[in-house]
Amino acid sequence: MEDLQVLFWILAAAAGLNAQSFHPGSCPQSPVQVDFNITKYMGTWYEIEKLPAMFERGKCIQATYSLLSDGTVHVHNAELLPNGRINSINGVAKVKNSSQPAILEVSFVTGVPDSPYWVLSSDYQSYSLVYSCFDYFGLFHVDFAWILARTRALSEDTLAQLHRKLEAAGVNVNKLTVTNQSGCDAFPIVDESNDRPIIGILAQEVRYPSPGKFSYIAASYVKTLESAGARVVPVMVNQTEEEYKALFNSINGILFPGGGSNLVTSLYARSAKIFYDLAVEEDYFPVWGTCLGFEELTYLTLGKLVLTRNNMRDVALPLNFTDDAKGSRMFKGFPADLMSDLASESLTANAHKWSLAMSSYNSNVELKKFYKVLSTNSDGTLEFVSTLEGRSTVTYHCCSFGAALIQLSAAYSYPIYGTQWHPEKNPFEFLKAYVPHSPSAVRTTFYMAEFFVSEARKNKHHFQSEAEEQKALIYNYSPVYSAPNSTFVQIYYF
Numbered sequence: 001m002e003d004l005q006v007l008f009w010i011l012a013a014a015a016g017l018n019a020q021s022f023h024p025g026s027c028p029q030s031p032v033q034v035d036f037n038i039t040k041y042m043g044t045w046y047e048i049e050k051l052p053a054m055f056e057r058g059k060c061i062q063a064t065y066s067l068l069s070d071g072t073v074h075v076h077n078a079e080l081l082p083n084g085r086i087n088s089i090n091g092v093a094k095v096k097n098s099s100q101p102a103i104l105e106v107s108f109v110t111g112v113p114d115s116p117y118w119v120l121s122s123d124y125q126s127y128s129l130v131y132s133c134f135d136y137f138g139l140f141h142v143d144f145a146w147i148l149a150r151t152r153a154l155s156e157d158t159l160a161q162l163h164r165k166l167e168a169a170g171v172n173v174n175k176l177t178v179t180n181q182s183g184c185d186a187f188p189i190v191d192e193s194n195d196r197p198i199i200g201i202l203a204q205e206v207r208y209p210s211p212g213k214f215s216y217i218a219a220s221y222v223k224t225l226e227s228a229g230a231r232v233v234p235v236m237v238n239q240t241e242e243e244y245k246a247l248f249n250s251i252n253g254i255l256f257p258g259g260g261s262n263l264v265t266s267l268y269a270r271s272a273k274i275f276y277d278l279a280v281e282e283d284y285f286p287v288w289g290t291c292l293g294f295e296e297l298t299y300l301t302l303g304k305l306v307l308t309r310n311n312m313r314d315v316a317l318p319l320n321f322t323d324d325a326k327g328s329r330m331f332k333g334f335p336a337d338l339m340s341d342l343a344s345e346s347l348t349a350n351a352h353k354w355s356l357a358m359s360s361y362n363s364n365v366e367l368k369k370f371y372k373v374l375s376t377n378s379d380g381t382l383e384f385v386s387t388l389e390g391r392s393t394v395t396y397h398c399c400s401f402g403a404a405l406i407q408l409s410a411a412y413s414y415p416i417y418g419t420q421w422h423p424e425k426n427p428f429e430f431l432k433a434y435v436p437h438s439p440s441a442v443r444t445t446f447y448m449a450e451f452f453v454s455e456a457r458k459n460k461h462h463f464q465s466e467a468e469e470q471k472a473l474i475y476n477y478s479p480v481y482s483a484p485n486s487t488f489v490q491i492y493y494f
Contacts, residue, residue, distance in 0.1 A: 027133035027141045030169040033119045036102035038095070040124040042067050045148035047179040049159070051171070053144055058087060059180035063148070065093070075106055080184065086460060088284070093117060109392045120169050126150055127158065129165055145171045152181035197456040198469070199225050200235040200247065200254040202275070202293075203494055204261045204268035212493060214238070215267075219479040219490035220428035221257050221290075227427075228449035230456060232474045235275070236494055237267035244274045250463040250472070253286035253415075253456035254279070256293025258351065258422060263292070263299045276300045279416065286415040286455040291352050294388075294418035298356050301370050307354040310379045314434045316346035317421070319375040319386060328374050329455075330389050330417060334447050341440040348386070348421035348444070349435045350377070351487075355384035355420060370414065377420075386421055390414030415455050423448040431483055 047061040058079035066074040071094075078088040091108040095101050105114035115132055122128035126149060133143040147154070147162050154162075163173045201222065203215040215237050222232045233251055235244075248254075254275050261268035276297070279285040289297040299305055319342045325331050331339065341347060358376055361367050375387040391414065422429075426441040463469035479490035 023143065024140050027135040027143065028170045030118065030120060030131055030133075030171075032100065032102035033121055034102075036119055036122075037124065038073065038101055039067060041065065041119070041122060041128070042073070043150070045128055045150065046152045046181060047146055048149050048152075048154055048181070049147040049176045049178055051143065051145045051175055052177055056179075057081060059182070060152075060184035061179050061181075068092075071095075073104070075108075085282075088458075088460075090458065112392070121165055127154065127162060129162060129169075131169065131171065143171070145176070147176070152184060194252060194457040194460060195229075197230045197252040197453055197459070198233055198250070198463075198473075199230045199453070199456050200233045200251045200275075201225070201474075202235045202254060202256050202268060202271055203237050203492075204257070204259045204292075205237060205266060206493070207260070215494045217474075217492045217494075218257065218424075218429075218488040219492060220424040220488065221255060222474055222479075222492070223428050224424040224445060224449045225255070225453060227446060228453035230453045233472045234474050234477065234492065234494060235271060237271050239271070241274055244271065245278065247472070248275060248278045248285070249461050250469070252459040252461055253288070253452070255452075256287070256289040256296050258291030258293060261292060263296050263305065268292075269296060269299075272296050273300055280414065284415055284458050285461075286452060286459065287417070288452050289416075289418040290422055290424065291420060294420045295352075295354055295356070297416065297418045298367065302364060302366055306356065306360045306364060306367075308357045308360065308382060308384070309353065310355050310382050310384070312350045312352050312355065312377075312379055312384075312420075314432060315350050316434050316436050317348050317350055317377050317386075318343055318346055319348060320377060321375050322373050324372045325374040325387075328372070328389055329415075330374060330387070330448075330451055333451060338440060338443055338447065342444060345436075345438070345440060347426070347436050347438070347441045348419075348423075349425045349429075349432075350386075350421050351432075352420060355379075355382065358383045358385060361385055371416075371418075384420065386419065388418050390416035415458075417452065417455075419448075429487075429489055431487065431489060 042065050044062055044064045047063070050056070056079060058081040060080040062078055064076045068074055073093040075091040075093050076088060078086055081087050089108055091106050093104045093106040096103050096105050102119040104117040106117050107114045116134070118131045120129040120131050128148040130146045130148060131143065133141055135141045145166060147159070166173050201217050203217050205215055206213050217234055225232055233247070235247065235254065256272050259268070263269055276287060279287050287297070295307055298307070321339070321343055358373070361373060370390060371388040372391050373385050373388050376383050377386040378384070423445050425435045426437060426445045429435050463472065474492065477492050477494070479492050481489070482491045483489055
């Protein structure tokens, strides 16, 4: 017990430095709203005051709640960062016990414990008092409290009344800090779905260029994204870094396609690195790599080549799913029958001569830290990674417990995905006999496309004008029928 007391005081001192609300003993059993009506509670709430929370870094903080068909609540939290960018996160809240509808739990990141969300009091129309507490073995607890409002400001009289309510619930109102809600009208942070996502596809050099044919994109990548409701912008390989940065801030994700470019010295590699570096600094910018793009991602993450030569050209394979696949972002929306077909039928088209061996993955700490493997395959000798996705990295800071930990984890969730195989080929490429075209093969393509486009919908980048957007779209170019002397049925040349 003496050791535990020493631990508590060490943590308490550190928490004080970080301004967290840290207390000895268990969480208090604060009374919550009686007969809470979750339907009336839906909509947007602005944060007025709060107990210190390290995971909130900006101003104009707000939360928008939407009731889902299964009775759970979609949560969208957003803030305006000092650099002018909007930081946001989506989660799901659910009532823990139907007899106490004011006590909810919110999940932001798969595999991380849910956050308590207790509505202490709300009139639904003007204010809400929310409390959250995390108990650590009865030795100490960390709590959070928020005063929310339907407007960005409350009167002094109203705040005084709400302070009294919080004091009655055991909250130390002297520790409340004021959230900056000034200058927010110019930056409306709303939970509007991005129903017009635009995804860039990186072009790559033609091996033997000719007039009008310096770089190309296979049309099957464009069709795949368009089939899920995205529009496409070709990302040319000969642009300046400033031009790439401007484009990055205008699109909602990027796809690095397969091909034969050099992973280190090509213009494709240069462009990919610029977008990758920008993406890992962004709060949520999806990146997808297929075949060569998958290999490029491993190089960009490590800064060195770790691929192994093997011949997996022109072969279709089933996927050997890992334990991480079931809880992955990529596959969680796939129907059970399709997952079964993917595991038992040869539905994935492979056309590569280099692979990331599982032995290389397991021996590289940085790769394991950044990515989790969702599936593997084998050429009979070498087991290699065939599908991966960026991890939701848990970042520990001293005394950032509970909700703080969850929010910080979400901030470092990398929406970066890679397949060594070609999802885009199944419905659109008919020149190679090995490409599968069965109903399950085609469904696989469209589920993969729907997933990546849904990730892009979470990003709120946009072009500065409609004219600028129209000029950038791939509709300004026409694909060329390239059969029979090509791997692709149609190609866009630039």
